[in-house]
Amino acid sequence: MGRVRLLIAMPQVSLRFYQELNDFLPSPMRGRSFEKTFTPGQSVKHLIENLGVPHTEVEIILVNGQSVDLNRQLQQDDRISVYPMFESLDVTPLLRLRPGPLRTPRFIADAHLGKLARHLRLLGFDTLFFNQAGDRDLAALSAGERRILLTRDRALLMHRVITHGCFIHAIEPQLQLRELIQRLDLERQCKPFTRCMTCNGRLQAVGKNRIEAKLPNRVRQTYNEFWRCSDCGRIYWKGGHYRQLRDFISTVAGTGLTQSEG
Numbered sequence: 654m655g656r657v658r659l660l661i662a663m664p665q666v667s668l669r670f671y672q673e674l675n676d677f678l679p680s681p682m683r684g685r686s687f688e689k690t691f692t693p694g695q696s697v698k699h700l701i702e703n704l705g706v707p708h709t710e711v712e713i714i715l716v717n718g719q720s721v722d723l724n725r726q727l728q729q730d731d732r733i734s735v736y737p738m739f740e741s742l743d744v745t746p747l748l749r750l751r752p753g754p755l756r757t758p759r760f761i762a763d764a765h766l767g768k769l770a771r772h773l774r775l776l777g778f779d780t781l782f783f784n785q786a787g788d789r790d791l792a793a794l795s796a797g798e799r800r801i802l803l804t805r806d807r808a809l810l811m812h813r814v815i816t817h818g819c820f821i822h823a824i825e826p827q828l829q830l831r832e833l834i835q836r837l838d839l840e841r842q843c844k845p846f847t848r849c850m851t852c853n854g855r856l857q858a859v860g861k862n863r864i865e866a867k868l869p870n871r872v873r874q875t876y877n878e879f880w881r882c883s884d885c886g887r888i889y890w891k892g893g894h895y896r897q898l899r900d901f902i903s904t905v906a907g908t909g910l911t912q913s914e915g
């Protein structure tokens with residue numbers, strides 16, 4: 654209607670994502686450089702997450718060849734390279750986005766990863782899991798207790814408070830476990846059969862005489878070694894199920910089993 658429209662060119666940057674970070678992108682953006690407009694004042698974190706990549710999956714960001722943190726404000730014509738964890742690249746002189754891995758990894762799994770949580774407990778990893786927990790509670794527990802948040806929900810990993818999170822790509826629980834063991838290099842940290850699969854409590858050896866009265870007859874007659882959960886009191890023994898679990902562990906965790914478990 655006769656009004657003069659002022660066209661202002663939006664500033665833009667070019668981006669390239671490496672390795673498995675491409676899985677989060679729409680296919681035309683995978684494995685190559687592409688241009689993206691931004692609003693002045695926008696941070697690298699904001700732009701990356703707008704494209705669907707949670708910041709927890711990113712280990713190193715180079716802007717014009719310099720490593721930067723997530724809060725770096727975008728500038729016209731920036732060339733941005735985004736690397737995942739374990740991209741083969743000599744990273745020592747670069748700014749990593751977070752201090753090294755948490756020393757003894759502890760986890761919190763979201764409500765969709767109950768089976769993965771039980772598997773992790775079976776391998777001895779301290780893993781919280783609640784059937785019902787809101788995103789905010791999960792984020793707060795992850796940050797407050799320094800637990801690695803496990804989820805298939807990208808939006809959850811985009812919470813600013815979360816520093817250590819892990820997007821699980823696999824759908825099937827056994828493959829999820831394998832994926833996590835490989836990504837975090839957990840094989841040598843497995844301590845199978847030391848934690849209650851039901852409640853995450855620690856298992857302690859307990860004398861048969863102290864629990865005999867609670868055992869079914871068949872179990873009392875057949876077994877002599879028992880462990881009790883220090884939290885929920887559940888009693889464990891090396892029953893028929895034990896052999897299956899042991900096979901499962903050696904399949905997923907390889908060297909995680911020691912001779913003494915046999």
Ligand SMILES: [Zn+2]
Nearest residue numbers: 849852882885
């Ligand atoms: Zn228990």
